[in-house]
Amino acid sequence: MNDLAHVRLLAAWQNQDIETIKTILSPELKASFVLPTHEELIYNYDQIINVFNERFKEQQEWRFDVLYKTERGxxxxxxxxxxxxxxxxxxxxxxxxxxxxxxTIDGDRKLIRMYTEMGITGA
Structure with a gap:
């Protein structure tokens, strides 16, 4: 189940389940967001939880296309x-x-890094 952590994360995200998301994110998480203006915002665990809470204030449909999976060590x-x-x-x-x-941290797969380029258009 460890190699399916992304599936658990995306399912929780799609269901706007912040409590499950909290269990998948590492407390040491570093999340970077690059805006269309090229400004880069860097968030820690608490800040990214606040971003999720803000996004989840209204019901919406989240869709994810998994484009590539690989391993490094x-x-x-x-x-x-x-x-x-x-x-x-x-x-x-x-x-x-x-x-x-x-x-893997203490036997459980955790999200340690998230890098996002925002404002993508086209196919």
């Missing part, structure tokens, strides 16, 4: 494209391209 690296839609499948914003890095 014992780490799992997953590249995904993220879409946020309303009930009528209209995009709420441009999609994002994200690299997730998972590591």
């Amino acid at each position: 014992t780490d799992n690296i997953v590249i995904i494209r993220i879409y946020r839609e309303d009930d009528h499948y209209n995009l709420l914003e441009d999609s994002s391209l994200t690299i997730l890095t998972f590591k």
Whole structure:
């Protein structure tokens, strides 16, 4: 089940289940977001939980395309494209391209790094 941590994370994200997300994120998490303006925002665990809470204030549809999965040593690296839609499948914003890095910590797979390029358009 350790190598499926990204599936558990994406399912919790899709269901806007912040409590499950909290268990998958490492307390040492570093999350970087690059905005379309090229400004880079870097968040720690508490800050990214606040971002999720803010995004989850309204019900929406989250879609994820897993583009690539690989390993580096014992780490799992997953590249995904993220879409946020309303009930009528209209995009709420441009999609994002994200690299997730998972590591085993105390026998459990945790998200240790998240790098996101926001404002992706096109195929």
